[in-house]
Amino acid sequence: MTDLASLPPAVDVAGLTKTYRGPHRTPVHALRGLTFQVPAGIVFGMLGPNGAGKSTATKILTTLSRPSGGSARIDGIDVVARPAEVRRHIGYVSQGASTDPLLTGAENLALAGRLRGMNAVDARRRAASLLAEFGLSEASDRPVGRFSGGMRRRLDVAAALVHAPRVLFLDEPTTGLDPEARAAMWAEIRRLSAESAITVILTTHYLEEADRLADDIMIIDNGTRVIGGSPDALKASLNGDTLRVALVEPDVERVRRAVAAVPGLRDVVVEADGPSGQLVARTDDASAAVAPAIAALDAAGVPFGAVSAARPSLDDVYLHYAGRSFERADASPAPATSANGEAA
Template identity: 60%
Template sequence: MSFSSHPPATAMPAVEVSDLVKVYPGGRRTPEIRALDGLTFAIAAGTVYGMLGPNGAGKSTTTKICTTLARATSGTARVAGFDVGADAGAIRHRIGYVSQGSGADPRQTPFENLVMAARLHGISRRDALGRAAGLLEQFQLTEARDRKVAKLSGGMRRKLDVAVGLVHTPAVLFLDEPTTGLDPQARAEMWSEIRRLATEAALTVVLTTHYLEEADELCDRLVIIDHGRAVIEGTPAQLKSTLDGDTLTVELINPDVAAVRAVGESISALRDVVVETDGPGGRMIARTDDPSGVVGRVISEFDAAAIAFGAVSVSRPTLDDVYLHYAGRSYRSGAAHGKRAEVAA
């Protein structure tokens, strides 16, 4: 299921991906990896668009293709109006890319890194000096201007990475897992900066993340990707509105999956029952239209079946529930067990 991902006919998408396939060949003892399997979506200019999925879903592979760092096996991708295969040079002038790892030289200062990046983009020395100073102020890094990058905090380094990605004033900024490893305060500051960029600078931001709350908080629209395919696409509110009722979750202790599923499916007030294991524990997740009445019944039936369990909770639909409904497993389960690695191009 998908809501329309295409902007009005009069507006050219900032990014448009159609039937994208990427296959990494296998070796003598390893099978080939189909990282992307017909992925399609479009991003309107001036929006924050999220690609959400667990590790191995295909998010980083998509980003690499759109930023001309990898070639697709088949399908097409256009960024800022240019084809990634035929017009890679034109695209590189119009995009910024912030990878998961920091690209700043730790031996230089933030100011030196920004000036160097500007000069590499063909900006004159005079303009590069002014641009570097302006970005340091914009990202509240002026006090760290002459400090070695190696001495900066993780949050300050990520701010610098984004500033470097903006030094040439791109039309589209790709952020690949921009807040991974940051503490809550640094993550909140990065969220604020991303919002400001999209709102004040009318910049198109393509955000790759595996944090559900980050996608829900920041994205105007998002696509959930699983095994290289688009599971569903729309605004966070639209995606959550596709689910009727509430979510009931039972935390399990050393569960017998078959027994738990049998009890869950025997309760008429529950539907879409899913049982997952996670080491010695697990959970049963189900949908219900009677949240207040079903909890007591669940506790009673689990006790009668001698099934060990912990907390029983009911909540409104979340993006995790959307992922569970359309991908067949919960998001955190996919993140924990989806070990299919994305291969560097």
């Protein structure tokens, strides 16, 4: 059995940049010196809001786009200098469906095998094996256009694995799926990680998805790496508890002044978004800080709603290191796109 720890990084990115021409020929900086490594054989999550640069990075790593600067290697192979060789080592599942709705599941996978250079017999054999592996054998002769969303997504992953790649890229694999189909896809990703030495690069803007699936994650925002580590280690880095208060028509400075004297609160962040907002703060004992914080807001005449106290979450990690909550970053307007439609 291969000792994965002795292998070079499955992905090695250094100083990666990507600049597009936006409206009126203004530059749009999609990646700003992105640097990270991914050890072989793990599930690695690139977590960030829409427009953070995740898909741009994935397109470069899968040879679908060229960087403006920096370097990127898959299994030690430069993605710019040797793209054809890189493609033999990777599988890629894009955000959109990649299979033909008019062909059956078996025909789609056999076609994928033929496109990868397999003979007809080997392609059909590999298709049958993958259909069984992904629980799609009973639907193998059904046109893919009649598949459910979850079944079609599993077929997309199977098609990306037809040539047995060493690195599998999943770009927002559960977007648009219902909760049941999403849970089934999570189970498939966990199975792939447990049963093979494949490295899975998962890009997602679902906090729970990254928390549950990834061995290691990188939080990316505004085209650069914010922080990285295992989900548990990142949450443990925020000592203490999180106090969160929903605000109604918040006056940011007024809220800050109101809680400034509350003992034990630190890293106070007040966010306002139209008629709503939130107060988030760190404290060694949130349960002891709730009553003083509520009293301070009441005394200042600050209207508020739900109050919660909990151990740190990935949303708290994102807020702490990126300076804004993940939910609000994900809801912010998407950046401009390039002439070829690639989002920043």
